[in-house]
Amino acid sequence: MTKPLAERLPVSHVHVWQCDLRVPDTRLELYRRNLHPEERRQARTIVSEIARRRFIVRRAFRHIVVGKYLCIPPGKAIVKQGSEGRPIAAGTHGGLRLGCSHSGELAVVAFNRSAQIGIDLQVKRPMREMEEIARYFSFASRRHQKGDAADADEFFAEWTRLEAGAKYFCVGLSKVDLAKVNNLSTQTIFLRHRGEQYALSIACKKLSTTAVLFHRFAGGPGGELNRAIATCDTAKTPEKSNVVSRDER
Amino acid sequence: MVRDDIMVAVKRKAAQIVPNLNPESLDSSKSFKDYGATSLDLVEIVSGLMRELRAKVPRSELSKVNTIGSLVDLLHKTLAEQQVK
Numbered sequence: 001m002t003k004p005l006a007e008r009l010p011v012s013h014v015h016v017w018q019c020d021l022r023v024p025d026t027r028l029e030l031y032r033r034n035l036h037p038e039e040r041r042q043a044r045t046i047v048s049e050i051a052r053r054r055f056i057v058r059r060a061f062r063h064i065v066v067g068k069y070l071c072i073p074p075g076k077a078i079v080k081q082g083s084e085g086r087p088i089a090a091g092t093h094g095g096l097r098l099g100c101s102h103s104g105e106l107a108v109v110a111f112n113r114s115a116q117i118g119i120d121l122q123v124k125r126p127m128r129e130m131e132e133i134a135r136y137f138s139f140a141s142r143r144h145q146k147g148d149a150a151d152a153d154e155f156f157a158e159w160t161r162l163e164a165g166a167k168y169f170c171v172g173l174s175k176v177d178l179a180k181v182n183n184l185s186t187q188t189i190f191l192r193h194r195g196e197q198y199a200l201s202i203a204c205k206k207l208s209t210t211a212v213l214f215h216r217f218a219g220g221p222g223g224e225l226n227r228a229i230a231t232c233d234t235a236k237t238p239e240k241s242n243v244v245s246r247d248e249r
Numbered sequence: 250m251v252r253d254d255i256m257v258a259v260k261r262k263a264a265q266i267v268p269n270l271n272p273e274s275l276d277s278s279k280s281f282k283d284y285g286a287t288s289l290d291l292v293e294i295v296s297g298l299m300r301e302l303r304a305k306v307p308r309s310e311l312s313k314v315n316t317i318g319s320l321v322d323l324l325h326k327t328l329a330e331q332q333v334k
Contacts, residue, residue: 047276050269051285103287122289128266129296133289136296136308159289173288174311 004071006096011114012211014202019061019107019217020193021054028053031060034075058107061217062100065109069096084170086116099167099202106193110202118168118184118203120160123196130155137162138178153199157188160201168203187212250302252325259321262297266290277318295320304328 009015023031032040039059046052060074066089067077079098082088089096097117099110104123127133130152139158165181166173181203188201191214202212260272267286275284281291291314298320299306304327314320 045279045283047274047279047283048269048285051283054285122287127293129293129300132296132300133292136292163288172312173292174309 004069006069006071006111006113009069009096009111009113010211013112014117014204014212015111016119016200016202016212016214017061017065017109017111017217018191018193018214019058019109021057021102021105021107022194023053023057028056032056034060034063036078054102054105054107058100058102061107062109065111065217066098069111086170099164101163101167101200103198104193104196106198108200112204115205116168118164118166119201120163120167121198121200122156122160122163123198124152124156124190127152127155134158137173153190156190156199157201160199161186161188161203164201164203189214250325250328252321255302255321255324255328258298258301259294259317259324262294262301263317266293266297275317277321278316280316281320298324302328304331 005015032043035043035056043052043055043059046055062079063074063077066079067074070077070089077089079087079089087098087100089098095113097112097115099117099119101108101119101121103121106121106123108119108121110117110119134155137159139162162176162178162181163173164186165178165184166176168184169176169180171177183206184203185206186201186203188199191198191200256277260275263275263281263284263286264270264272267281267284267290270284270286281294286294292311295306295311295314298304302324304324306323306327310323310327313323
């Protein structure tokens with residue numbers, strides 16, 4: 001019998017799965033049928049067709065990968081909001097921690113066995129309000145204040161770090177404390193997908209993880225999962241804003 | 250500034266930032282996320298409107314923005330309070 005992926009996940013590792021949200025209509029329909037009734041209801045309230053399609057795919061993707069980690073069928077994998085608002089895989093009694101994020105054409109789900117994690121993904125795009133937002137959230141660097149256009153990478157790294165920290169602490173952006181986020185161990189990478197660049201940050205308790213492994217979800221209702229695309233060794237990198245390029249097409 | 254003018258400004262700003270958004274179809278009872286906006290889009294909309302309308306919305310007030318209408322209300326209230334001061 002296949003061992004659940006959760007049991008093969010070393011306690012000091014974070015697994016990150018990424019999924020392309022663009023799928024053909026036939027697969028979308030299969031995914032939609034696999035959603036729980038409440039999720040189907042939620043999908044119907046989304047006005048934008050693109051946003052609705054992406055919602056369906058990322059929820060189905062989450063069910064499939066959670067199912068693989070727990071060795072249960074995707075339809076039985078239930079991810080609930082915990083008392084603090086964190087996503088919790090039902091039936092794991094807190095043993096498997098997960099974090100989710102999406103932006104543009106990509107969604108990610110991260111897993112860890114030992115400690116809480118926060119993850120955020122953001123597609124890079126031209127920003128009209130970069131300096132103002134950096135100041136508003138108090139992460140303005142000297143370059144932000146000068147309006148250096150080449151500083152976009154730093155902005156997106158800081159933004160995703162802030163959001164990952166907010167998710168780690170389970171607070172909204174209005175309440176996230178940058179000083180507390182700075183005390184976490186955070187990893188940021190940039191990855192490329194369909195010609196777009198994305199910033200991805202993971203926040204966890206200091207020294208609780210030693211490696212982050214990235215995998216690509218190959219899709220399909222059965223979910224072909226085991227495809228590692230990159231690794232990030234946290235022991236060999238600075239604790240904050242470790243930015244590495246990863247061209248992933 | 251009257252509420253309707255703020256709503257016009259919100260729709261215009263949202264259309265500049267959120268891809269494929271038709272400002273005329275916006276329903277104020279819906280959230281920006283229902284139109285495909287991300288949290289960064291929302292923050293950029295708020296930031297742009299604060300600059301345009303000269304409104305200073307404290308960060309702590311952002312948690313009140315659940316729908317498009319609630320953003321209009323927040324800006325309206327902020328501007329009214331600034332006028333009193």
